[in-house]
Amino acid sequence: MIPETTGPVVLFSLPLAAAIVVFIRPRWSVPVTLGSGGILLATALWVVVAVLRQGPWRQDIGGWTAPLGIGWTVDGLSAALLLLNASVGLAGAVFHAARPAARTPVRDPRFFWPLWLFLWGGLNALFLAADLFNIYVALEFVSIASVGLIGLAGGSAQAAAWRYLLATLLGSTIYLLGVALLYGRYAALDVALLAESVEPELVTVVAAALMTLGLLLKAAVFPLHFWLPAAHGRAPPAVSAVLSAVVIAAAYYLLVRLWFGPFAPLLGPGVATLLGLLGAAAVLWGGLQALLQRHLKMLIAYSTVSQLGYGLLVFPLAAAGAVQLAWTGAVMLVVAHGLAKAALFLAAGAIVLRHGIGRLEALGGDQQGAVVAWVAFAIASASLVGLPPTGGFVGKWWLAQAALATGGYFWLAVLMLGTAFTAGYLWRALQAAMRPGWETEGGFQALSPALGLSALGLALGSAALGLAAPIAARLLDAGSGVVG
């Protein structure tokens, strides 16, 4: 019997090793990436099962303990995000491998696969890291790989990549300043150690404010979202999928980790309401902007700004007392959003390839070859809107219950209004498919069915998450730091 501590080691080292292999041997890129992707997905599932069976654990690499050693923690939250990362990583890789390379030129195509695997490994390292400084290193790792991947689209994507690079580096630096202040005060970096010793006083408050600001910038929370739509809208489809689904969720993951861990004593009604209001503004502004977009991918990119706002509603609801419900609901919503959003971007990628154009009004007419993609788009939309029995429905339901239990009717109204916006902009996209349209020059282009199927797999996953809600709730309860 292999001990479960092998799981994280595989999750961390396999993508990095594979990245080096495909960098040296570009010809092996696709088989190596898909092979290791399959192993990574299986390993992530195994880790999830292990957490469900025996609860969270902590492991020290090479037997070196904190403060000098590097530790990893695996609990329900990190296991859920590791699984999300593996699913999106594999589906995105399938999509990119199956795309017609001649019609979607990528600058320096041989760099795509190493960067893709580096991003995968960096995100896994981030979800495993147990101390603030390793989190910083993993964040930078993720930033570099993301910027490279966006830039690969060439043209105007490079300007978008530059803006993203500046925003994300500024975010990390501000975060690091907060880490320095915390270290100066408590001489500890380990998240669990800090959670025991942190007291509500000036230095801690400043550090918490700085780290939160840095992470809000990285999570593209309104009004710090300015860099997101261009970067996510112009990147290659597989890259947009992983950025919107996992990279944004990673910054959110850290916010939750910190505010329900070390900074929990600071989470008063004032701070919580401020974060909640930012979330509410993001829900409404992102939704409104998505309604006004004329390009399919930009519509989906603005939707990310909107959907992540829901995640921030966890803070006011938890501060009002409904910790467990709000927490499980918000994380569920973010994970379901990840799967659904990745499915939307991949489906949109296939649809745009089929029609040769991404403007909404040009997507009508003959849909031969794009049917599977539209089905995936519809299922993912259902999850994003929150129709039962999808994962999005369960997450929203738990959040709504938390709002009702604490009398937070304002937050409930935000939830409802956001849902109306979501339904509105996604319906606009789906409606475009049914309109009669003109045939594009060159007519129907045969595409690999794997394009639509990769999106369909993720969309079904997002829907199935709702059916697996009891298991998900048990997983997220496993050592979330808020178990009480």
Next chain:
Amino acid sequence: MTVYLSLSGVLFLIGLHGFFTARSLLRRLLALNVLTTAVFLLFVVLARLAEPLDPVPHAIVLTGIVVTVSTTAVALALVVRIAGRVRDEDDDAAAGPRGDAG
């Protein structure tokens, strides 16, 4: 020590100011590096203030320098690409509308 501590603060403000006011891509990148250096200086000051001397911040700064070198390299590569594209477009414009020569 207060001198170094305030120097770190001043550097941070200079970096922040440069980051938000600079127009040129290179200057903004440099401002970001100044910003990071200010944070590193703070770490080193913290190491000196601790009783006994604390090695952990040094390890952090060393790692941080490696990280910054990598991010700066990526940023510079991107600047070169963007600058190259802008120059191409300028050349195209200077050559006049396509098809005129023929």
